[in-house]
Amino acid sequence: MMEIRFHGRGGQGAVTGVRVLATALYYDGKFTQGIPMYGTERRGAPVSSFLRVGEERIDERDLVHEPDMVVVLDPLLGQTVPVTDGLKKGGLVLINHPRGGRETGLGGEFKVATVDATRIAMETLGRPITNTAILGAFAKVTGSVTLESLEKAVLKQWPGRIGEVNITAVRKAYDEANMPVDVSDIEGIEVKPVGMMDRDVSSWRIFRPEIDAKKCIGCRRCYIFCPEVAITMAEDKAEINYKHCKGCGICVEECLVEAIEFIQEEI
Ligand code: SF4
Numbered sequence: 001m002m003e004i005r006f007h008g009r010g011g012q013g014a015v016t017g018v019r020v021l022a023t024a025l026y027y028d029g030k031f032t033q034g035i036p037m038y039g040t041e042r043r044g045a046p047v048s049s050f051l052r053v054g055e056e057r058i059d060e061r062d063l064v065h066e067p068d069m070v071v072v073l074d075p076l077l078g079q080t081v082p083v084t085d086g087l088k089k090g091g092l093v094l095i096n097h098p099r100g101g102r103e104t105g106l107g108g109e110f111k112v113a114t115v116d117a118t119r120i121a122m123e124t125l126g127r128p129i130t131n132t133a134i135l136g137a138f139a140k141v142t143g144s145v146t147l148e149s150l151e152k153a154v155l156k157q158w159p160g161r162i163g164e165v166n167i168t169a170v171r172k173a174y175d176e177a178n179m180p181v182d183v184s185d186i187e188g189i190e191v192k193p194v195g196m197m198d199r200d201v202s203s204w205r206i207f208r209p210e211i212d213a214k215k216c217i218g219c220r221r222c223y224i225f226c227p228e229v230a231i232t233m234a235e236d237k238a239e240i241n242y243k244h245c246k247g248c249g250i251c252v253e254e255c256l257v258e259a260i261e262f263i264q265e266e267i
């Protein structure tokens with residue numbers, strides 16, 4: 001089984017991209033499981049989505065924590081989101097980037113493939129929606145889905161002219177993708193979560209989330225859903241940076257083991 005994690009920003013189509021790819025792989029006779037992550041539905045905010053592919057029925061239902069592959073739809077996302085977290089040794093990163101894999105700022109025990117998906121999307125769709133271009137590159141660098149099935153899945157998602165221009169994006173990206181290169185001798189750039197460089201929103205808060213570390217099972221749901229990137233993971237426990245927490249309560253709702261309590265601030 002192959003496990004893949006997609007990273008993008010709201011508006012780039014990461015969730016739809018996973019759905020189209022899962023459909024294409026199904027047409028190729030594979031078993032698939034797509035796990036969309038809704039919640040931070042805000043243009044520009046980091047979003048994730050997950051995909052499992054196998055030759056047999058897939059029974060896992062958990063989020064993907066240790067992917068074989070990471071797909072990144074935004075060239076700058078790797079500076080603020082730890083996109084290679086948990087990536088298996090020898091794994092693969094496919095990133096939307098205008099240059100080759102050794103010039104992306106990513107480094108470690110994995111390989112990096114690239115495609116200039118933003119340019120291709122602008123040339124074909126006229127908008128920076130990079131999902132179909134990245135899928136064309138996925139077909140090229142992994143060889144695990146046929147172009148024929150990918151195009152059929154694109155037309156199923158967008159019948160008519162929109163589907164046709166997306167197919168053009170798929171084909172262009174397939175032709176132009178840069179194959180994976182080793183980056184194990186490169187030290188990756190330091191990831192600076194946006195929240196760390198961002199404004200102080202603590203004064204917005206009426207309630208504050210408090211995590212009970214004993215109850216926290218390290219599932220990362222709060223980390224993924226927090227719209228302010230105020231949550232970090234340390235030794236499989238969630239921690240909140242209160243300067244960047246606006247008290248929206250999303251983490252409280254998303255924690256399935258009720259490890260986060262919502263407590264009213266003193267006024
Ligand atoms: S606090 Fe809850 S949602 Fe967050 S990592 Fe821990 S168990 Fe998961």
Ligand code: SF4
Pocket residue numbers: 209225226227228229230231240244245246247248249250251252
């Ligand atoms: S309450 Fe704070 S930590 Fe929780 S999701 Fe909202 S901003 Fe993030």
